[in-house]
Amino acid sequence: MHPIVATLHAELGPGKVSTEPSLIHEYSRDRAPDRPEAPALAVVFAESVQDVQTTVRECSAAGVRIVPRGAGSGLSGGAHAVANGVVLSLERMNRILDVRVDDEVAVVEPGVVNADLNAAAAPHGLMYAPDPASFTIATLGGNIGTNAGGLRCAKYGVTRDSVLALDVVLADGELVRLGHATFKGVAGYDLVALLVGSEGTLGIVVGATLRLRHLPVAIRTVAAFFPDLPSAAAAVLAVGRARVQPAIMELMDRASIQDADRLNGTDFAGRGGALLLIQTDGFGAEAEAAVVRSVLAAAGGELADDGDQDAERFVRIRRNNRGSGREDRLRVGEDVAVPRSLLVDYAAELGRIAREYRVGMKLVAHAGDGNLHPTFWAEPEPGREAEAMEELEKALDESVRVALAMGGTITGEHGVGTFKLRWLGWEQQERVRELARGIKEVFDPQGVFNPGKAI
Amino acid sequence: MHPIVATLHAELGPGKVSTEPSLIHEYSRDRAPDRPEAPALAVVFAESVQDVQTTVRECSAAGVRIVPRGAGSGLSGGAHAVANGVVLSLERMNRILDVRVDDEVAVVEPGVVNADLNAAAAPHGLMYAPDPASFTIATLGGNIGTNAGGLRCAKYGVTRDSVLALDVVLADGELVRLGHATFKGVAGYDLVALLVGSEGTLGIVVGATLRLRHLPVAIRTVAAFFPDLPSAAAAVLAVGRARVQPAIMELMDRASIQDADRLNGTDFAGRGGALLLIQTDGFGAEAEAAVVRSVLAAAGGELADDGDQDAERFVRIRRNNRGSGREDRLRVGEDVAVPRSLLVDYAAELGRIAREYRVGMKLVAHAGDGNLHPTFWAEPEPGREAEAMEELEKALDESVRVALAMGGTITGEHGVGTFKLRWLGWEQQERVRELARGIKEVFDPQGVFNPGKAI
Incomplete structure (x- = not known):
C-alpha cells in the first residue's frame, strides 16, 4: 500500500479514505468509452474544505496526483484515475x-x-x-x-x-x-x-x-414528426426565422426513435423518420408555441395531435435516451457541434460515414445550438472484435474531421477528458495549446491535478 | 522623434502612422477621470490583420509598448497612453x-x-x-x-x-x-x-x-415614479418575485431625474423621488408588462399614465444620462455592483457618504443586476480645488469599501483600467492577483500590451 494512504488516513480521520477493491474499481473511472490509465491508489471522501486542503497538501508533498470526482457521470474520462494518483470524491460535500x-x-x-x-x-x-x-x-x-x-x-x-x-x-x-x-x-x-x-x-x-x-410560469411542448432529417432540420431554421427562442429544441433520427420505441414499448417510428421536440417557456410560452406549431406544419411536420401530454412524454423519453449505461469501445457516443445551418449536411455525412465503415449510427441533437450526439456502434461476430473496433475508430475520426471542416468543434458539452485528446490538436493550433499549458503551469507547476486531461 | 515612428511608417506605408500633436492628444486618453501616464509616441491606424501583426512585431523588437484602442469611449483608463508606447487604433478595421x-x-x-x-x-x-x-x-x-x-x-x-x-x-x-x-x-x-x-x-x-x-417581436415599456429610492428598490424585488425577467430595469434617483430635467427641458422631478423604468420584450412582452404594471402599482408606484410613449422617452433620456462628456477628478462616475437585495441599503450608504464628505451625488442603477452608477462631484470655490478633490477621493474610496463589504465588486461593467487599480487589491486576494500576473506572463512575457492596466 502506498504511504500516502496511511498519511491521509492519519490526517483526515476515520471513514474518509478507502482502498476497498470494488470501490476502487468503481471510482477509478467515469462513463467514457476508454479505460483509465491505472486504478486509484485510494479514494478520498472529503467532507469539508479543510479535508480537501489537507489532501492536496499531502499529495503535493508526496508527489501523488489527484483526480477530483463528482458523480462519475462524465462521458470523456475527465474523472478516470491516473497512475500514482488518488481519486478525490467531493460527493459528501453536498450541502x-x-x-x-x-x-x-x-x-x-x-x-x-x-x-x-x-x-x-x-x-x-x-x-x-x-x-x-x-x-x-x-x-x-x-x-x-x-x-x-x-x-x-x-x-x-x-x-x-x-x-x-x-x-x-x-x-x-x-x-x-x-x-x-x-x-x-x-x-x-x-x-x-x-x-x-x-x-x-x-x-x-x-x-x-x-x-x-x-422558474417559467408556463411551459408548452410541441412535437412533430417529419418524413426525414433534412425536412426536420429545415424546420429548425424556420423556427429561428420566426424569432422564437425555444427553451428546448431536440431532434431525433429514425434509428433513435426506433431505439426509444424498443426501450419504452412505444411505436413512434411508424409516424415519421425524424422527430422534432420543442419546448417554449415563460410568459410568452403559448404565443411562441402557436408560432412553432404553424411553422412546423408549414414545413411539412405532422404535429402530435393530442397536444402537450404526448409531446411531454417524448421529452421524457428524449431525456433518458442516452443515459442507459456505460459505453464501451464498441458503442461510442459523440458530442460534436456544427453551425446550425449545417445540421442537414452534417447528418448526411454521418450517414455516409456509417455506411462506409459498416457501423451502426443513430442521432440525437440539441438542434437549437447545433450540438449533435451521434452514437456509433459495431456488432462484430465473435473473434472479429479488434477489426470492428478499428473500423469504429475510423468512423469516429472521420465524423470529427468532417465536423471540424464545417467550422464545428470536437466537443459541444462533454469535455475533452482523456477520450477526445487525440482530436484536440485537430481543432486547436499548437500555439493555442501552448498557451493552455502555460496557464496550467501557472496554477499547478507540479502537475498534481488531473494530469493528462483536458488540454 | 522615437525611431519606432519611422520604422512603422516604412513598414505600414503612408497614412497609417500619425504624430500630429492634436491627434496624439485626443488619442492618448479615454473618458476616465484620471490622466494618462504619458502622451503616445504615435498613433497607428491599422487597416488589416497584417498591419496589426507588423506593428506588434516592430514594437516588440524595439521594446515599445502598445495600447490598443477602439473608440476611446472607455471610462476607466484602459485606453490611456503609457510611457514609451504607441496607441494602436483599430477603428479602421470596421467591416x-x-x-x-x-x-x-x-x-x-x-x-x-x-x-x-x-x-x-x-x-x-x-x-x-x-x-x-x-x-x-x-x-x-x-x-x-x-x-x-x-x-x-x-x-x-x-x-x-x-x-x-x-x-x-x-x-x-x-x-x-x-x-x-x-x-x-x-x-x-x-x-x-x-x-x-x-x-x-x-x-x-x-x-x-x-x-x-x-430581435424581439414586441417591446413594452413601463415607467413608474416612487416617493423614494427604498420603495422603488422594493418594487424591483417584487418584479423578480413575480418571475418576470425584464430586458431593462433602470432606477434613477431624485438628483438624476432633476439632472435629466435640466438637460431635456422636462419636469419629471415633480412626479416623484425615484423613477423605475422597465422594458419587457419578446412574445411575452405584453403579458409581462401587465404583471409589471400591477406589481409596481401595488408597491406604491405611480405609473406613467400615457403609456409606452412617455415611458420610452424616459428610456431615451436614461440612455443618454451619462454620456454627456468626459469626467474629471472633480466629477467621477462609479460602477460598483452589489447583490440586488442590498440596493436600498447601498443607496442609503451613498447618501450618508455624500453628506459626510460634503460632495454631490446622484444615482442611476441597472437595478436588474445590482449594478450602480453613482456620480460624485465637488464644486469648490476657486483656490480650494485640491481640498475638494481630496474629499471626493475619500468619498469614492468609502463608496467602494462599502460595496465590497456588502459582497459587491469594484466594477460591474467598466473595467479596472488605470483608475480602479487602487481598489483591486481590496477586492482580490494577493494570490488571485498573482495568478493573473502569471497568466499575463504566459501571454506577454515582455509586457508589450497595455502595461499597468486591468490587473
Missing part, C-alpha cells in the same frame, strides 16, 4: 448553503446534485438552468468541471453562464475566492470562466455561487 | 464580414461600432444584445476588451456571453484563433472568456465571431 431568493443566487458545495438544487429552488419560483441529461445524478462540481450543457442551453446558456464565483483549493492547498457574488463583475481576468470547463486540472472547486433563473 | 442569419452569428472586425452591427442585423430579425450606454460610438473590440455590459444584461448577458470566437494577435505577432463558431464548445480552456475583459493586456483582438439574438 446547499444558501438560496438567496431576492438575489436569485444559490451558494453550494460541489457535491450537490444538479436536480437537488433545482428541487430546493423551485418552491421559491427559481431554477438552476443548466440541465445535462445526467441532472438527476451529476453533481454541480462535475458540471462546473466540464462546463456542462444540456437541453436548455440555447435559451439559458451553459454552466459557465450560471457560475458567478468559485472557492478553489490551489495546488499548494491555499484556498482562494474567484469571481463575485453579483450578476456582473469585471475586476481583473475572468478566472471563474477559466476554471469552468478546466476539468479539475487547475484547482479543486470546493464551493460555488450560482445564478438562478425564474 | 462586418458576415452575418450568418440561420446560424445567428456575425463575424466582425474589431473596429465595427456596436450600433452598426445592430443596424446590419436588424433587417434579418436579429440583434447583438450587449448595449453599453456608448453603443452608438463604442467599437465591438472595445466592448470585448472591457467585457462591456449595458442595460439588457440581466436578460441577455454581458459581452462575454455573446463572444464565440476571437482572432488574436499575440505579443510576438503570431495570429491565433480562439474558441469556436458554434454556440457551445468546451475543447480546452475557455481562452475566449479569458481574453474578453482583459483590457488588451493579453493580445490584440483583430476579429470576432459573435452570437446574435432574435
